[in-house]
Amino acid sequence: MMLRRAAGLLSRFRRAAPAPPPAPVVVPPARRWADELNDAGVTAEEWVRRRLNRHALYVNVSDVRLDQLRREHPALVQATIDSARRVLRHEFNLLGSGSYTPDDPDRAAGANGYRPIDWYLDPVSGLRFPRGVPLVEWNLDEMRPGRADVKLPWELARCQHWPLLGQAYRLTADDRFAHEIARELRDFMEANPISTAVNWACTMDVALRAANWAIGLELIRDCPSVEPTFWEDAYKALFEHGTFIERHLENHYGVTSNHFLSNIVGLFFLAAVFDDLPRGRLWNQQCRSWLVEEMAAQVLPDGADFESSVPYHRLVTELFLAASRLADYVGAPLAPGIRTRLSTMVDFLAAVQRPDGLMPQVGDADDGRLHILSGYGTAQPQDGRHLFGPAAGVLGNLVWTSHGGEWMAWETAWWGFDPPAASPSEPMPRDGLRHFPKAGLTVMRRGRDYLLITNGIVGTAGFGNHKHNDLLGFEYHVDGLPVFVDPGSYVYTSDPDARNLFRSTMSHNTLSVGGEEQNELRPGWLFRMFEKASPEHLEVDERNGDLRYRGRHHGFARLPQPVVHERTFTLSRLDGAVTITDVLRGQGMYRVRWHFHFAPQVEISIAGPGQFTIRSVATILTMSGPAALLPTVSPAWYSPSYGVRLPCVALDLEADEALDGRREYVFEFAR
Secondary structure (H helix, E strand, C coil), X not given: CCCCCCXXXXXXXXXXXXXXXXXXXXXXXXXXXXXXXXXXXXXXXHHHHHHHCCCXXXXXXXXXXXXXXXXXXXXXXXXXHHHHHHHHCCCECCCCCCCECCXXXXXCCCCCCCCCECCCEECCCCEECCCCEEHHHCCHHHHCCCCCCCHHHHHHHCCCCHHHHHHHHHHHCCHHHXXXXXXXXXXXXXXXXXXXXXXXXXXXXXXXXXXXXXXXXXXXXXXXXXXXXXXXXXXXXXXXXXXXXXXXXXXXCCCCCHHHHHHHHXXXXXXXXXXXXXXXXXXXXXXXXXXXXXXXXXECCCCCECCCCHHHHHHXXXXXXXXXXHXXXXXCCCCHHHHHHHHHHHHHHHHHCCCCCXXXXXXXXXXXXXXXXXXXXXXXXXXXXXXXXXXXXXXXXXXXXXHCCCCHHHXXXXXXXXXXXXXXXXXXXXXXXXXXXXXXXXXXXXXXXXXXXXXXXXXXXXXXXXXXXXXXXXXXXXXXXXXXXXXXXXXXXXXXXXXXXXXXXXXXXXXXXXXXXXXXXXCCCCCCCECCCCXXXXXXXXXXXXXXXXXXXXXXXXXCCXXXXXXXXXXXXXXXXXXXXXXXXXXXXXXXXXXXXXXXXXEEEEEECCEEEEECCCCEEEEXXXXXXXXXXXXXXXXXXXXXXXXXXXXXXXXXXXXXXXXXXXXXXXX
């Protein structure tokens, strides 16, 4: 009963899992804070005094470095303080919500004017989740009000604004920022008793909250006006987060994922905080072992996260990178193999980076982060450049700093490193072809032209929780600006129809036959995809001035008369022209449909049979294809981040085709 519906959002994910006989789950006995202190032979007052007098986490920026940040980055200092002031007013903008202030309607403001936060609100729908439900009774499907999105209260309760408040306190010495952390902690614990839904229903969110609480407390620990009794309450609450995590680990679904990794890393932060106590030492030992196991399980040999999503790759990279940095900081580095594989993860993130510095939209995106140390509330969620400076610091490869953005030096400082070199002597080469066979991604570059090709297996060891039906799809950017884009993912459980539409074959830059999905989707199984396509890489090369990829998949082999799709991409180094050649092999009469999804502000017009004009801000392309295909230009949506969708247009080309052996179709894009 203890684990019943504990993961909330993943309830469908669990029902979809294979059902071997469950292994015995060894659940540690509940550990009380008072017993932990007693076994260590120390009082709470003594332990807190000792704790406040030492550094435990890597965010401890020196006063000298703070002065340097103030001198060299005044605009970023001001942006950080402004964002923190919005938090003081409880103004949030999370997962596409727009600005909102979650005042709790059930609790009055305190004598100090503090307004309790509504930790149960979905601000998009205006609906509130039930409060105080015992975790053993929690059932998301039955207890969710309407189509309220559980990710909204979860996102707020991760408290990723606490490091921001701590940074603002260090930059200004304004006690209001420290007092806000103190008041929010008591507010949260009052409104969310341990082991009650909704904000204890997903252990991943508990673990991320624990890490951000630990960082926030670390940054304000020298504030003289925070009352002494607060610290005892705060570290007791933080310790209880750790005991909750160890009793509710998300490693019982048949396959682990970023959820379990978040559990580990959150607990690893707590191990550093409580490293002089028995439980802290136990957590440290166990987390180090798990990190080795999960690096092997979750990271493919070519460096990509195994969940078939570039945005989730960013999250998993950040989790492993932070764990490695923390281990170095406390003087006990992780196993060497982790650093080696972590380097391939950073290389992968750099290799797929778009010309504008953002991540391409491959697979799901929910803006997941461990901690946000730069650009809180202002940076684009699609921007992963904050990691390159810290990665260079942890792993010693300054080449990565050539990929960083305006916040790189700032982010690097808050990870405890000196500012990275402004311009590495040997920047990472950008032209040419990079192929990641296990991830199923291929990147072609010619100056600021960029072609990303997707053709990967169902991820998460075949579970497909964040995979999209994007086989032989592509993104194409010209002169540094997006023209053809992946549609993104938009939302999860709050709109199942949209969820399935955004991950469907018909929404991606590829073709469909007979209305069939490449891999099987079942409408009610929002976090499962069933492998049917068996994609293959047939040819990857650079020759005669061209970059070339040829692949195929068998997703349409389950039609009454099987059809195989093969597609070749060619990017000319000479003039940047792109040619796509589709080959269908099979028999039967089928409706064949090509989909081309354009970035916002890109216009498409029909110039004649098989002729089209594409206009973006920076360029005009001509597109040609088979004249017999029926064209339709329609409104569409592009989702750059979770909960956000922007209007765009799409071009669909269709025909009823009598297949009898091999049929070829050629499309060209030229300036």
